Amino acid sequence: MTVRRNKGSISVCCIRNEDSRKGLGSNDESCSLGKNVKPPEFKGDPDPVAAGAWLKEMEKAFNIVQVSDNLKTDYASYFLKNEVNYLWEPTRALEREGHVPWARFTELFLEKYFPDSMQNQMGIEFLELKQADRCVAEYEVKFTEFARFVPDYVHSEAQKARRFQHGLKSEIRSRVVALQLKTYPSIVQAALVIEIDQKLADREKEDKKRKIDNVEETSGQEGSIQKS
Incomplete structure (x- = not known):
């Protein structure tokens, strides 16, 4: 399986591997299947609900095209636009490891756009709704x-x-x-x-x-x- 980024979308193509071509067994059945999903771009919407929703949409897209954990951060950052992207690049550079795991990306993203204080406030508002x-x-x-x-x-x-x-x-x-x-x-x-x-x-x-x-x-x- 290969995963590609197209303009504004993530594409996954299931292509037969060597074993399937040799008749060694595969569920792909000479498949050349393309699935495209188009997650929304995130441009720094100050609404924490919008930020949380964007993160959930990215995770849904990853599940559909079966993006591996080590690629999720790279693909998600592709959909960070405008000022958000400029802020993300130096943040990534400050991380000790060259690669930022998806769990760490999620943590950094929420700290910036949906911090604990905001989540606690939403919890209070929800109880009073x-x-x-x-x-x-x-x-x-x-x-x-x-x-x-x-x-x-x-x-x-x-x-x-x-x-x-x-x-x-x-x-x-x-x-x-x-x-x-x-x-x-x-x-x-x-x-x-x-x-x-x-x-x-x-x-x-x-x-x-x-x-x-x-x-x-x-x-x-x-x-x-x-x-x-």
Whole structure:
């Protein structure tokens, strides 16, 4: 297997080795297979969530094309652009070993763009996260964003579900709790349905009130005309 860098992508080609060509057995089956993935570039986004997301995207790309550990740092640094790349080069030069292992690269990257202090702050914000004036869909997006980077607080499906449910508005939460749901997707779906139902009920109340107000206003106008 050979791994190549193309413009903006990592390419892996599975090519038969000598043994397969000689019929000594291989699962590659005269394969000349090319897979291309295009990880995002990182240009120094100050948002720590974006930095963490970029690192995860790189790791996903490595898994797809099966990049070996000793090549990961070189390929990841290829996607560091602009000022980030200029900062990385002297940092790499300061490392004692000529090659920077992937674990060390990850450590240095997180120290710079997603330090422990920021992760701790996100943990606090995650624990305090509530739906508040957001709709359920917006709350779920925010919850998922935080949960990706504070896994210690959602280490199981049940714990993740409980935390999401706890942050819902009281009028939605009370109805979700009554359903005794256990999984995160089912609780999210129930909250979405309940929210829609509440909006429809509120709209019906407003329409009914408007009709009553119109009838009273009309009656008042007719009474005034009769008196005059």
